[in-house]
Amino acid sequence: MKEIWLLTEGDNWSEVKEQVKDAIEIGFTGVVVKDEFAEKAAKLGRIAVVGKSDGEGLIGKGKAYFLDITSAEAQQEAIELSEHADYLFLSFSDWRIIPLENLIAMRKRAKIIAEVSSVDDARVVLTTLEKGADGIAVKGNREELLGYFKAVMEDSGRLNLKPAKIVEIKPLGVGERVCIDTVTLMSVGEGMLVGNKAGFMFLVASESEESEYVASRPFRVNAGSVNAYIKVGDKTKYLAELKTGDEVEIVRYDGAARKSYVGRVKIERRPLMLVRAVANGEEGSVILQNAETIKLITSEGKHKSVAELKAGDEVLVWVGQKARHFGVGVEEFIIER
Incomplete structure (x- = not known):
């Protein structure tokens, strides 16, 4: 099943707290918060939490990495990290389908979660190479998050x-x-x-x-x-x-x-x-x-x-x-x- 993660925004815990609560109520897989907020976020409900710091994060005892795929070198780094990481959260500043296809085909054990900024992008990510990424990471208000969640549920897998x-x-x-x-x-x-x-x-x-x-x-x-x-x-x-x-x-x-x-x-x-x-x-x-x-x-x-x-x-x-x-x-x- 496809996953959907919330990338929280802001340095104020009160604001981040409301975002995390929205994600829990809607049914998101997990949330990404600043490392200093991870323990508080985990107490709000049963949801996976990644505490992010300097491009890396922890999810329970697992390891997550955050990479912006802007070059062939960055793509290769992601492939190498996928051998021992649990999650790769990937953004594509210069959005292209080919790097994502390559990573889906060549990654090792890590799950690939692609950051998207629209529902249309989400549908592309979830169906690339037919199999698609393992999930998406999104930002937005509650209404936007509901739209992303609906897209994931509709495109969480199309069987032949x-x-x-x-x-x-x-x-x-x-x-x-x-x-x-x-x-x-x-x-x-x-x-x-x-x-x-x-x-x-x-x-x-x-x-x-x-x-x-x-x-x-x-x-x-x-x-x-x-x-x-x-x-x-x-x-x-x-x-x-x-x-x-x-x-x-x-x-x-x-x-x-x-x-x-x-x-x-x-x-x-x-x-x-x-x-x-x-x-x-x-x-x-x-x-x-x-x-x-x-x-x-x-x-x-x-x-x-x-x-x-x-x-x-x-x-x-x-x-x-x-x-x-x-x-x-x-x-x-x-x-x-």
Whole structure:
């Protein structure tokens, strides 16, 4: 998920304090303050704080650097620092896309946070080289900060979803399935990516549609069996691992992704069914509750009940990196079936 940081302005703690409070209330990832204000800022709420001094800063026990990329030499310095830094906060006095592309491609372990001065710049930064920077750093009043936050939420990740053709639907009997109730309301066409393979996941719909059987629950995704993976940013988790407060990823039929959090998880014993599909020669499956209110999403953003699914129907899936180790992508030989 993309990050958004506030660069506080001013030498007066009373002014800086109000800026930090705004960032906390809006939902920013963190704030950058003068080193002398770091301890006070950390007491205002649960938000990451970088205490900056002379182009360097500390974030907890980690290290952050602040660089203005004005030359090839500055770019190389950033690449070298990225090997042992946790964060690189980068400004571009002479704004160009190429240096940012180079840094995104060649950086080591550090997260890249680019300073921007407009929402349009923010959107460019977040999508450069398709992957984009890890986040943005901004200044401004509360209204401007809200605009930046909205841009980050809208562009926090756009996934390449593909239509997949259903090849098998098979009742499996009774097992445990997981319902995820989020702190966010979802719309028709939104859901979560779930599957039995880390590299092939189905877009399972939120319960945002009215039904003759039950009232809509737009905060809920009846996600699948306990063994399944769920995609959360660049990582995966097992559905059975989720708990209150965990981060989850809400995905729309056009690939737009946004962050939310688990409010409650319900694991209950229910009849299950296997759904298997193929996309671009890749095959994947998901095990869902066998009920008419459980739905997958089509390319048009419509919900299709698993009770109506038949071979040849098309639903949306995400096909990505296959190998995972503790939810993190790795390069290794692995076969999942």
